[in-house]
Amino acid sequence: MPMFLNSKDADFDAAFARLLTMKREDSPDVDATVADIIADVRARGDAAVIELTATFDRMQLTPETLAFSADEIETEIAKVSPEERAALELAADRIRAYHDRQMPSDASWDGPHGEMLGWRWTAVEAAGLYVPGGLASYPSSVLMNAIPAQVAGVERLVICAPTPDGVANPLVLLAAKLSGVETIYRIGGAQAIAALAFGTQTIDPVDKITGPGNAFVAAAKRRVFGRVGIDMIAGPSEILVIADKHNDPDWVAVDLLSQAEHDESAQSILITDDAEFGQAVADAVERRLKTLERRAIAGPSWQDYGAVVVVQDMDEAVTLSDRIAPEHLEIACENADDIAARIRHAGAIFIGAYTPEAIGDYIGGPNHVLPTARSARFSSGLSVMDFVKRTTLARMTPEALKAIGPAAETLAKAEGLEAHGLSVRARLERLNDE
Amino acid sequence: MPMFLNSKDADFDAAFARLLTMKREDSPDVDATVADIIADVRARGDAAVIELTATFDRMQLTPETLAFSADEIETEIAKVSPEERAALELAADRIRAYHDRQMPSDASWDGPHGEMLGWRWTAVEAAGLYVPGGLASYPSSVLMNAIPAQVAGVERLVICAPTPDGVANPLVLLAAKLSGVETIYRIGGAQAIAALAFGTQTIDPVDKITGPGNAFVAAAKRRVFGRVGIDMIAGPSEILVIADKHNDPDWVAVDLLSQAEHDESAQSILITDDAEFGQAVADAVERRLKTLERRAIAGPSWQDYGAVVVVQDMDEAVTLSDRIAPEHLEIACENADDIAARIRHAGAIFIGAYTPEAIGDYIGGPNHVLPTARSARFSSGLSVMDFVKRTTLARMTPEALKAIGPAAETLAKAEGLEAHGLSVRARLERLNDE
Incomplete structure (x- = not known):
């Protein structure tokens, strides 16, 4: 009951x-194991990834077969029924239409002394999406993670999707194709996260990793956070x-x-x-x-x-x-x-x-990657915003520096940061001489 | 050289x-110590915070004196020179004007079948700002953290600012007042972060913690992440x-x-x-x-x-x-x-x-809390966005469900999630009967 x-x-x-x-x-504590796996991948690259994949997924790969070939992808995708394909395409279209509206705008304006202020948004260059293998290998999650990245303008979008015993999910491959994914590596676990974060001889590192995974994947994402960006730990x-x-x-x-x-x-x-x-x-x-x-x-x-x-x-x-x-x-x-x-x-x-x-x-249309465990109090679902970042902009005029520079000097002095004040003072002296 | x-x-x-x-x-590894401190604060609340403050800050507090009183704040603020006050007020005004422009907009629109789609932004309810003690106690950081929260509409904004040996920073207190901070606790370290995340008898828990700190503070923020939101670890x-x-x-x-x-x-x-x-x-x-x-x-x-x-x-x-x-x-x-x-x-x-x-x-005007260590590749400086979160919205019409429901059923079936499909099917059957 x-x-x-x-x-x-x-x-x-x-x-x-x-x-x-x-x-x-009740996730098992796998942090120590994950730390070892990450260290191994950093040290040995492809060789470590290949060995770990043989152990965990019973798949013998080579550097050349780490990723699906274009032919393999087409062969798998051909297995998708027309009905499934149409459903996935409709989903992709609607998710894209929703996320298209999320692109944030740049801004710039003039302050009271002719100074320019503003910000500019740019896309993350490369993102890696983790797709679990086995039962929880969901094509819908591929769309929900990859389309926001694609809409944001991420240039290089790759997937790591383990294929235990060599079994691939045709719908996952089709979803990847529909959402602009460039390369699909058939690797998983902490070794895949380590490869995405640090790179190997064959796998280029990415800047951001998203997507769900088991306890090993979650622990690995926590560990590489800072080196790369991650989405939430769901x-x-x-x-x-x-x-x-x-x-x-x-x-x-x-x-x-x-x-x-x-x-x-x-x-x-x-x-x-x-x-x-x-x-x-x-x-x-x-x-x-x-x-x-x-x-x-x-x-x-x-x-x-x-x-x-x-x-x-x-x-x-x-x-x-x-x-x-x-x-x-x-x-x-x-x-x-x-x-x-x-x-x-x-x-x-x-x-x-x-x-x-x-x-x-x-x-x-809305994203299905959402904050769990009461974290909606302070966080949001996945969106285009997760794949862009903001650079703030400021350009002072001599007049603006004269107007607000002295206050910056005062605060620098109060904080005991002399060089901060001097960097303003040196300019004001020249301006006052002119 | x-x-x-x-x-x-x-x-x-x-x-x-x-x-x-x-x-x-070369941060020392203080994680084990920090784990103990957090457990202690969770178990004993105020008593733990008070003991740890006596040990680390040589300050004997009581539950009643954990926070500065209004009188104490006014007494400290009176020590600020008119020049410093004017500088801080100018800074607060300019930072507020810049961040005012960052409030994101809600959106809602109709899809092709009369369905409503959109999202809504809401502010985090309560935020805690950490302000280091001693040399790195910067009033400018108070403004840079608190004003975005205030602009976002955070209702309850508190500060933890340790006062080693009882020495407070009048400018920090003034900055807090200028940016709408409700309560200032004179506690610091991992114990302050634990108190903010879990609450004590005297200190209400918050939903988001931001602000710089030493290795203990950083390790504590990492540990409470998930329970509450945090900003970056700089x-x-x-x-x-x-x-x-x-x-x-x-x-x-x-x-x-x-x-x-x-x-x-x-x-x-x-x-x-x-x-x-x-x-x-x-x-x-x-x-x-x-x-x-x-x-x-x-x-x-x-x-x-x-x-x-x-x-x-x-x-x-x-x-x-x-x-x-x-x-x-x-x-x-x-x-x-x-x-x-x-x-x-x-x-x-x-x-x-x-x-x-x-x-x-x-x-x-722009924020000075910014991504370090090459993380500008995937993250942004602090902003109003750090204190709001998005709820996505969807409302289907019967027509919309008829149009797109079957595709959802197809995908649910493909993913082996029967009840997902049934939740659509049950409704479509009724609609088809009508």
């Missing part, structure tokens, strides 16, 4: 606090549905399960102002679980981490939602737009009964 | 590569000056020294197309070093990490500058604006002979 909470209950605050602080992640996924009784309990049930089926550590929560409806949804979940293909994953997730929270009104739902700061938030109730407008902390909001989260996972 | 390189020399590439990979940081500061012979060598020399005086690990590099000018600058540095107050710091920085690089033309200067990806870049040459426009990787550019970097450190 998942948790049932009611905000009327005496122990609600304590129970809700427990729900918030529930530890769902935790288990989560969904919060706010729904009133005017919904089909079965729709809400499958939405909750669509999160639960990702991972036994995933979390699905329903907040409703109607206890009977909450019970009806829980019943519908149990019904669906009987036949769901991934019930061995979704079942434990729902039992261990699922929750139905009954509130007295939708104001309370908004307050509790912001305390959860959910990765995904579905709002299916009267005045859903108004409720959505009052939410402050959420990675993505899906408004109305016709917007199941799965639409956002694949094809809506 | 600093390094002298000439791009004509046979061994230039190797020498320049050494310059790029020079290890300047390395030693650096400047690159691109200058032709039409400059006063002494101006360039003091600019190089204004970086060198920060820290023995700071790096100052001149790139010039005129070898004689390069030598003249190096001579001017030596002259200035004879009398500079902080020569004991600036001297070793210049000797150990300084460099003069002679290039054949300004095209080469641009190429080398992008390989350095400098934190601060001064461009003082003919067509400086054109050269600036061609630079891709730099934290901040100061254009023309009348824009010494010190202007940017204090009063120009």
